[in-house]
Amino acid sequence: MSRRAKRLDHxxxxxxxxxxxxxxxxxHEYRVAITPAGVMEMVRHGHxxxxxxxxxIGSSISNEEYVKAGAKMLATADEVWQTGDMIMxxxxxxxxxxxxxxxxxxxxxxxxxxxxQKCTDALLKNKVTGVAYETVELADRSLPLLAPMSEVAGRxxxxxxxxxxxxxxxxxxxxxGGVTGVKPxxxxxxxxxxxGTEAARMAAGLGANVTILDTNLNRLRTLESIxxxxxTPVYSTDHTIDxxxxxSHLIIGTVLIPGSKAPKLIRKEMQRLAKNRRTAAGRPHxxxxxxxxxxxxxxxxxxxxxxxxxxxxxxxxxxxSSNDELINIAKxxxxxxxxxxxxxxxxxxxxxxxxxI
Numbered sequence: 001m002s003r004r005a006k007r008l009d010h011x012x013x014x015x016x017x018x019x020x021x022x023x024x025x026x027x028h029e030y031r032v033a034i035t036p037a038g039v040m041e042m043v044r045h046g047h048x049x050x051x052x053x054x055x056x057i058g059s060s061i062s063n064e065e066y067v068k069a070g071a072k073m074l075a076t077a078d079e080v081w082q083t084g085d086m087i088m089x090x091x092x093x094x095x096x097x098x099x100x101x102x103x104x105x106x107x108x109x110x111x112x113x114x115x116x117q118k119c120t121d122a123l124l125k126n127k128v129t130g131v132a133y134e135t136v137e138l139a140d141r142s143l144p145l146l147a148p149m150s151e152v153a154g155r156x157x158x159x160x161x162x163x164x165x166x167x168x169x170x171x172x173x174x175x176x177g178g179v180t181g182v183k184p185x186x187x188x189x190x191x192x193x194x195x196g197t198e199a200a201r202m203a204a205g206l207g208a209n210v211t212i213l214d215t216n217l218n219r220l221r222t223l224e225s226i227x228x229x230x231x232t233p234v235y236s237t238d239h240t241i242d243x244x245x246x247x248s249h250l251i252i253g254t255v256l257i258p259g260s261k262a263p264k265l266i267r268k269e270m271q272r273l274a275k276n277r278r279t280a281a282g283r284p285h286x287x288x289x290x291x292x293x294x295x296x297x298x299x300x301x302x303x304x305x306x307x308x309x310x311x312x313x314x315x316x317x318x319x320x321s322s323n324d325e326l327i328n329i330a331k332x333x334x335x336x337x338x339x340x341x342x343x344x345x346x347x348x349x350x351x352x353x354x355x356x357i
Contacts, residue, residue: 015046016046016047016048017047017048017085017086018047018048018050018083018084018085018086019034019042019047019048019049019050019084019085019086019087019088020050020051020074020080020081020083020084020085020086020087020088021033021034021049021050021051021052021055021071021080021084021087021088021089022052022055022077022080022081022087022089022097023052023053023054023055023077024055024058024089024090024091025077025094025096025097026091026092026094029058029090029091030058030059031058031059031090032055032056032058032059032061032090033088033089033090033108033109034049034051034088035056035059035061036061036065036066036068036069036071037069039051039066039069039070039071040069040070042070043069043070043071048072049066049070049071049072050071050072050073050074050079050080050083050084051063051066051071051072051073051074051080052073052074052075052076052077052079052080053073053074053075053076077097077100078100081097081100081101081102081105082100082102084105085105085106086105086106086107086108087101087105087106087107087108087109088108088109089107089108089109089110090109090110091109091110092109092110092111092112092113092116092119093107093109093119093122094119095118098119098122098126101122101123101126101128102126102128103126103127103128104127104128104129105126105128105129106128106129106131107123107128107129107130107131108131108133109130109132109133110132110133110134110149111130111132111133111134112132112134113130113132114260114261115261133145133146134146134149134258135258137258143258146194146256147194150193150194150195150198150254150256151194151195151198153195153198153254154194154195154196154197154198154199154200154201154202154252154254155198155199155201155202157195157199157252157254158176158187158199158202158203158206158250158252159202161187161250161252162176162206162250165185165249165250172249174249176203176206176207176208176250177206177207177208178207183209184207184208184209184230185208185209185249185250186208186209186211186247186248186249186250187200187203187208187209187210187211187248187249187250187251187252188211188213188244188245188248188250188251188252189203189210189211189212189213189251189252189254190213190236190241190251190252190253190254190255190265190266191212191213191214191253191254191255191256192212192213192214192216192219192220192223192233193214193219193254193255193256195254195256196212196214196252196254197212197223199252199254200212200223200227200231201227203250204227204228204230204231207230208230208250209230209232210227210230210231210232211231211232211234211244211248212227212231212232212233212234213233213234213235213236213240213241213244214233214235214236215235215236217235220233220234220235221233238267241265241266241270242267242270245266245270246270251266253265253266
């Protein structure tokens with residue numbers, strides 16, 4: 001063996017890693033940190049890959065596919081965490097996994113530590129080196145490992161927003177693209193990065209009028225050149241946000257500050273405005289309900305008016321225990337009147353004057 005070959009062999013042995021991939025146990029997390037193609041690349045470079053049994057089932061990847069690619073399957077998560085020099089995951093560890101971490105271990109996953117104080121403390125306590133996917137940057141400051149998730153988030157945001165604009169979901173009853181003779185919805189997207197761009201594409205494709213806000217003028221110029229005519233890039237200020245919130249039916253926030261919590265850009269006054277609009281959208285149904293209550297209240301008033309005023313008080317005194325049919329009618333409508341009175345204060349309904357007793 002040549003001197004160069006021996007040196008390369010030595011380097012390979014020194015840098016060979018045991019990579020562990022446990023099954024994700026966070027609620028509603030079905031992804032897995034590595035695919036069979038990734039396993040093949042790791043093995044080709046001399047590393048060993050240990051995967052917990054059935055870790056890929058949620059992503060429709062069988063144990064056999066991993067074994068064929070060169071991985072070794074382990075029965076439990078404890079074995080994976082104990083074996084791996086580096087642990088690859090999708091989501092940050094949860095409480096059940098804190099005690100599995102060990103001194104000197106490398107953890108490669110989405111961590112989002114700005115919102116996970118307990119996880120941060122566990123990493124420090126166990127002296128684990130954490131590398132967060134979402135903070136890995138290229139020379140141009142782009143985030144290559146976060147970009148795919150941002151694309152998914154942006155597209156799903158528009159999809160979910162369209163669903164919750166539907167009346168049965170408690171929304172405004174507005175179709176994003178409108179219909180013939182009806183204006184399309186106004187969609188506001190705050191942030192023109194990867195996620196915001198994908199959300200805008202989806203909303204524009206559905207026919208909505210889209211406004212996308214950002215503070216980077218170069219990014220706004222790019223968006224202006226690549227987006228369709230129903231997308232308007234606008235420079236973001238507090239005044240602009242307030243103005244656009246007032247006219248928007250769907251608002252999507254996509255602003256990212258790497259390593260930090262997302263900023264709060266919509267003032268509470270604007271949030272109340274949006275809530276009031278949603279409440280107002282439900283009034284046709286409520287107004288119909290109010291009309292029905294008022295009709296019953298009129299019947300109640302008519303029943304009371306059949307007797308002299310001096311006997312009305314007697315009705316109420318006897319209503320709790322009497323089985324008399326006429327008194328039971330009065331009792332039923334009296335209860336209805338109390339319901340109406342409560343709703344009147346909340347929704348401003350007008351009661352018939354005859355109900356004043």
